[in-house]
Amino acid sequence: MSNQSSSGTSTVKRQLCVLGSTGSIGTSTLDVVRLHPDKFNIVSLSANASVDIIFTQCIEFSPKEVVLASPEHAKKLIAMLAAENIADITVYSGSEALIDIAQSSDVDTVMAAIVGASGLMPTFAAVKAGKRVLLANKEALVTSGAIFMAAVKASNAELLPIDSEHNAIFQCLPSNTQIGECQLLAQGISKVLLTGSGGPFRTLPLNDFVNVTPEQACAHPNWDMGRKISVDSATMMNKGLEFIEAKWLFNIDAEDIQVVLHPQSTIHSMVQYKDGSVIAQMGNPDMKTPIAHALAYPERIDSGVAPLDFFNTASFEFQAVDFERYPNLALAIEACKKGQGACTALNAANEIAVEAFLNGKIKFTDIYKINETSVKKFVLQQVDNINEVISLDHQVRLYATSLLDNFSSADELMVEK
Ligand SMILES: NC(=O)C1=CN([C@@H]2O[C@H](COP(=O)(O)OP(=O)(O)OC[C@H]3O[C@@H](n4cnc5c(N)ncnc54)[C@H](OP(=O)(O)O)[C@@H]3O)[C@@H](O)[C@H]2O)C=CC1
Ligand SMILES: CC(=O)[C@@H](O)[C@H](O)COP(=O)(O)O
Ligand SMILES: [Mn+2]
16 A cells, blocks of 8 residues: 655555454554544454443444454443444454454554464454554464464565564664565674563562462563563563564574563664664653554654653663573573474463463463473474464463363472373
C-alpha cells in the first residue's frame, strides 16, 4: 500500500485490526490511535474474555467487527451493544473468526498483541495475507521461526517489531534494512546488544527465589505489562524469547547476539558496528513509543510519551548476566542453537509453567524444571510446517501439564526416563 506523500507524511488512513485490544499492548495501541484520528481507523478488535473493556472500546472506536474467544462472551457483548442501540458492529467468536479479521481485505495493518501461542494462527494469517504486521506477540515467532519468516517473504508482508528491544534494534540499523532480508554482517554490524532489566529479583538472594509470590514476580521495576510477560521478565525467559525473536527478525546467529543487563531500561537495545561505533535507542520505558514508531513507519508521530529528562534520570548501569540466577535464559539460548523443536517445546512448556505459577500450583523455581524437562523430551522433534508447529505445541502442553502434578506435593521432579 502506498500511502506516503513526497514529504513523507501519510495521506491515507491506515485501516487497523487490533488483536488483543484489551491487554497492555492493545490499550497502549488505542492510546496512540486516539491521538491521531486523521491517520488511523479501527476496523476490528479482539479479546479473550474482557467484555466490559472491549464494550468501552466499541463505543469509542466504532469497529466494524469484534471477536471474542467464546460464544458466551460474544453473546454478552451483543446484548450490551443492543442495549445502547448499536447495530453496526458485528460480534463473532472463536479462532476462525480471529483469522478472518486478521486477513480481511478491509484491513491493511494488524497489531498482533494476543499473548502466547494463541496468537500464532491469526498473526500467521495476517502475514500470509501480506498485511503490515506489527509484532508484539513474540511467542508466535519463537514457536514457528523459519516457517513464519518464509511466509513473510512469500507474501511480501511488512513485518515491524513492537517488542521494545527489537524496535530499538531496528531503529539502530541502517535505514535501508528490511526485516526478513537483513544481512547485518555485510552491513558492517558486529553484534546486536540485547538489553534486559533483570526483572524484580535481580538482587534477591538466590535462596529466596523458591518463595516468591506471583504478585512479587509481576511487579516489574520499570514496565507495566501483562502478567505472563511480567513473570517471563522475572525469570528472564522474556530475554530468552527475545534472543530467539532477534535471531529470526534480524537473520543473525546466536553467537552475534549478546544480552547486557541494564537495570534502568532506558536504553532499549544497541547495535555495535565493526568500526567501534555503538548506536543505542533510548527513551522512557513506555510501549507507546515503539507502537507509534511502527504504526506510522517511516513517519514519526507523537506517541504521548514524555521526552527523557537527562538531568533527572537514574545513572545508566550495565552488568553481565549471572546464569545461575537466570537458568531459563541459558535454556532459551541453548534452545535457539539447537533448533525449532527445542524452541517450540520451550515456549509451550513455559506457557503452561507460568500459568501454573500464577495460579499458585507450582513454585517460581519449578518453572525452570518444567521447561528444562520438556525441552529435553522434545528437542529432536522435526518441525517443518505450521501444522507440525501446532501439533508439537499441543503435545508439549499435554506433557508439561502432566508434570505439574509432581509439584503439588513434592519439590523434586520425578522425570520420565
Ligand atoms: N506488555 C508489554 O509491554 C509488552 C508485551 N509484549 C508482548 O505482547 C503480547 C501481549 O502482551 P500483553 O499486552 O502484556 O498481554 P496482556 O495479558 O495484557 O493482554 C493479552 C491480550 O490477549 C488477549 N488474549 C489472551 N488470551 C487469548 C486467547 N486465548 N485468545 C484470544 N485472545 C487472547 C487478552 O484478552 P483478555 O483481556 O480478554 O484476556 C488481551 O487482549 C505478548 O506476546 C507479550 O510478550 C512485548 C513487549 C512488551
Ligand atoms: C517492554 C518490553 O519490551 C518488555 O519485553 C521488556 O523488555 C521487559 O523487560 P525485561 O528487560 O525485564 O525483560
Ligand atoms: Mn521486550
